[in-house]
Amino acid sequence: MNNRQSKSNNPERKRQADWKLKLLILSWEFPPNIVGGLSRHVVGLSTHLSEQGHEVHVLTAGKNNLPSFEVINGINVHRVRPVNEYDDHFLSWIAGLNLAMAFKAEQLAEEIDFDLIHAHDWLVGTAAISLKELLGVPLLTTIxxxxxxxxxxxxxxxxxxxxxxxxxxxxxxHQIIVCSEFMKEDLNQFFTLQNKNITVIPNGIEPLIVNQKISQVFPELADKKFIFSIGRIVEEKGFETIIEAAAIAKEKKLNFIFVIAGKGPMLTEYQNQVKGRGLEGYVSFIGYVTDDQRNALIEGCELAVIPSLYEPFGIVVLESMILGKPTVVSDTGGMKGIIKHLQTGMLMVPGNPQSLLEQIDFLINQPDKAKEIGSRGKRIVHSLYGWNRIAAETSRIMEDTVLQQRVNEKEQEAEPNK
Structure with missing residues (x-):
């Protein structure tokens, strides 16, 4: 099936700026199947790549009664069921998903002359690597x-x-994209990459629309001063720091409550910790929330806190900032590249509840300064992290990767004639 070489002898056949690429994007999650931030990234990027004229096909895992094919915002979404979809062993399930993805992509390639494969994380790596060879097209990976x-x-x-x-x-x-300088340093430190090209392109965000007031979705919070946090409920998100800060707040009789939204394997454990320590009046893990509920919670809170111990980027930081809320984040990972302390947000020492409370105390007791920080953060997000800009940068990398591959092919074909 590898007919790419015969069609790619002239890499100058179009001006690069005029290219409309046919893209095959592999992602194990895609809305409404949302596990973490990866799915939101893929849908945001895919939508705007489509708007810029590229033909976008997303290959992802099927679930429940979701259709095997549909067009969403110009994106051709193809869903497959893993070969062994009921296997409880995660690695076996992933292996079955990659088999199904590779088979489906091979079928699609009979009708579509793809220019590039874009893989998102190792979970689709086996399929991506095999398809690179099968289709004879370059592989771009976002880690x-x-x-x-x-x-x-x-x-x-x-x-x-x-x-x-x-x-x-x-x-x-052929090319790697990461979302922050922190991640680029991580890859160079912990992997052998043989001088691979690594480009930093941040995550993007759409403007958030607040359709409901907090009194409509969580009336019990309407008259309370609360601090909001959201994320997948796993250890690396640092929510234990909030529990410890809540215990100090209780001792000091501080007048606010932490509200934490999200689902994940640690949710029940954290809820039990809160109950066991008698902190129900100071911290509440409320579980999964919809986007509308999340927006209402951000708008209704005093400030937002993202206390992650490990965070390659932190798209939830952008979500609170774009609604103008002063935001406290851990001084780690990609988040420290988004926030400038006392200017666009506040930085806390990772895992340190006392440091967290110090930032909260500053913002609550200096409301004018807090409002200024929130407003400045909102402007920064609008100017630097809009999806149009992010997709345009990604499109340029895609075009460069395809061009370089075709130039290399042409040079290899000419080699015997030297």
Missing amino acids: HATEHGRNNGIYNEMQQFIHEKEQQLMIES
């Missing part, structure tokens, strides 16, 4: 996070397996 970063090291066989899959995918990729 959103690493197993080493999530666990602050590699400690068991499963983590080692994932780490090696990440390494393999990056080695096989």
